[in-house]
Amino acid sequence: MLYVAAAAALFAALQMHSDLGAHALGAALFGSLAGIYFALAQRGGRMRELELCEQSAPLYAREVARAIASVPILGVVISLAGYWIVTGISSGPTDLVAAPVFLSMACACAVSIVALCATVRTGFWQAVYIVLAAVIAATVVMLEYPQLPAAFLFCGIAGFIALRQFGEALARWDPAPF
Amino acid sequence: MRGATFRRGGEELVTAQNVELDEGDRLAHACSGNRAAAIIAMMAAGLVRASGGAVYIGAFDPRIQPVHVKRLAGYVPHETLPNEFPSFEQYIEYRAALWQLPQAESVVRARHILAGLDGIHESFAYPLAGALIAQPRLLVLDRPQAVYGPQITGVSKTCAIFSTHGSEAEAARFQDACAVRV
DSSP: OOOHHHHHHHHHHHHTTTTHHHHHHHHHHHHHHHHHHHHHHHSSSSHHHHHHHHHHHOOOOHHHHHHHHHHHHHHHHHHHHHHHHHHHHHOGGGGHHHHHHHHHHHHHHHHHHHHHHHHHHHHHHHHHHHHHHHHHHHHHHHHHHOHHHHHHHHHHHHHHHHHHHHHHHHHHOOOOOO | OEEEEEEEEEEEEEEEEOOOTTTEEEEEEEEESHHHHHHHHHHHTTTTSSEEEOBBBBOOOTTOHHHHHHHHEEOOSSSSOOOOOOSSHHHHHHHHHHOHHHHHHHHHHHHHHHHHHHTOOOOHHHHHHHHHOOOOOOEEEOOGGGGGGHHHHHHHSEEEEEEEEHHHHHHHHHHHHHTOOO
């Protein structure tokens, strides 16, 4: 998580001479990429024992889904905080506007949750959910400037539906070995 | 389990299983192979739903009330636990949080259980102690080693034990080892 936050800060430093629009675009796309990475790295068989431990706990799938989703969300928020702090330092805090900061975070959170849906699927459907996560990021970026409230609303709806989907997929998911 | 089967992708990975275990009872169940043993253990702990037949843990069907089943059953996997946690106490606190148990009390209980598991490798002892802190009524063990039998029966007290094994010989060895202290 710290490595990704450091990479975000470095990315912001490289964009030092860009305008706010380029920063907003960069933050949303980098945050989304980081979110997909966090989601796939967190669950993907690397920590099977921990996943089994979570699965054997007396928790409803929706509770497990919320807990799992909080990890990539925390990761992207920390990473993007690093990005915007460096941007604020390099371009001057007076030039910063709150909307792109929060929208980049909202976008990355929604994308992370959609990417989590890929971790409980395999093959074609796993690829579909990763592509869907990327499409959501692109859609938010396209919506951002003409219609900022619509972009926020889109992130909220996408994130909510994806979290419900992830919970339902977890409830049906069998951790049987093959 | 009454005629419980497990299918995946058209292939029957577990053939019909008929198993009955009373409260406080112990059963070493021989399976057709290691994969079947792992799946049957998960079915008994409510982690995997049977494709056919019926499974009841207590009065609960894991397909309908998985959370109730998981409150009754403690599951210990065969795979070794990775060193994700810097200490035993942190591992127990993590499990206590998942099971919504008081953390300090769980650590004390886990230390007491661990003391009774003397001689067992920590990769098996830690998950076993972790499973027992919730005081389950059914302990499900996926392919435990026969040499650990006496310690397992010692710490599990009145809890029913259901273990799965990859072969008849392994099941018989575990049954014999448990009988030492029973």
